[in-house]
Amino acid sequence: MRKGLASTITRKDGGQRREAVLPCATNQQQRYYIRKLIRELAETQPGSRLLQSTLTENTPPKEASSDAILVHELSQPLFTMSMASESLRIALEAEEIDRAGMRQTVRRIADQIQRAQAIIDQVASTASGRVMAAESCDVVAAVAGAAHLLDLAIAPDLEISWLSSDQEMLVAMNRIELEQVFINVLRNARDSIKTRKEAGWDGKGRIAITMDSYNGEMHCLVADNGAGLTACAPETVFQPFFTTKGDDGTGLGLHICRQALHNAQGTIHIAPGALEGAMVEIRLPLFGQEHEVRQTAG
């Protein structure tokens, strides 16, 4: 690894100290990511070394080599995988084994492996001039996979029903990504029913899934008879870090769903159920009809 310089910036402000340590950049690409922080030399302590000429203002890199792009892009899924595997290790050593949680962690790792592969394929395609084939997956299979991962079929006091058309419904999404969308939606439905039961309700939990296609679109409705939406506006649940699960949730599930569906020209909405609980509606253009749907809507 190349050698660089590093220093500490120390400021006194009302008796409190704030420290930040930055690396020095040794080439233009690295400088892009480092800003000059020291603006008031008078506030620095005598003797402290300061970052000066090695830091420059933000300038975009003129050209990044493909190997530099590959290194940077691959570091993201590798980082995510390393943390997920560590979470899995901790879960395995816990007194109570949360199989469903561990299975979801494994799925997230699989998702990142697929992302890493996609990055490699993209770089290889660009280098060779090949055009990559579009991906598609069957919605019914994705929903079934999600339900299986959550063990919904064997959950006590929970009845799952679904109704779908006989026709295959292919959409332009990666299978793992679409499964993750339904994992998040079905898990929220299951947890909402659990919340209602914990509040004293002794009814039977129900999740009804209906899927159909018309006008070039797949429509999926997931309705539950759980606790329903909180007093906040329905769209609030899609905001990142919004959670009703206290320490048990990151609040990113539905936000991730919306982003993934948006990237595939799909939509997701939530509303109170007709009589109780909540209802989630997901729409996605059928595979090969994405641009037609967009033109019709435009």
Add this chain to the structure above:
Amino acid sequence: MRPPVVLVVDDVIAIVEELMTLMRLHKIPATGALDLNSAIQTLGREPDIRVIACDVRLDRGSGPDLIDLIENHSALRHRDLQFLFITGDPVVLEQNKDGNRLHMLSKPVQPAMLIATIKQMLGFEHA
């Protein structure tokens, strides 16, 4: 629900999600932000945050920009905050001669090192 003491800032949702999950498993209450503006809003709402773990390169802006934003924010500039920068770029660090702790880690970060660094910054008894 315990108020968060760590703020994770990264424009990659998967990274924020995994970091928050990992910290929860280590009993470190954490929250996240996907951009600098959200980070500032979260800091305003959560007065117990003491450590900010931030990616150097964000979709809009850079991690060190957050220090500038905090410095220029009347309600935040007096907060006692420590910064841990995480970067996926091949930069090299050398510990300064004062012996101060380095608060910069390069991806892919060893999770154990990341948690140990954060615990140390929080002043937990056993890092």
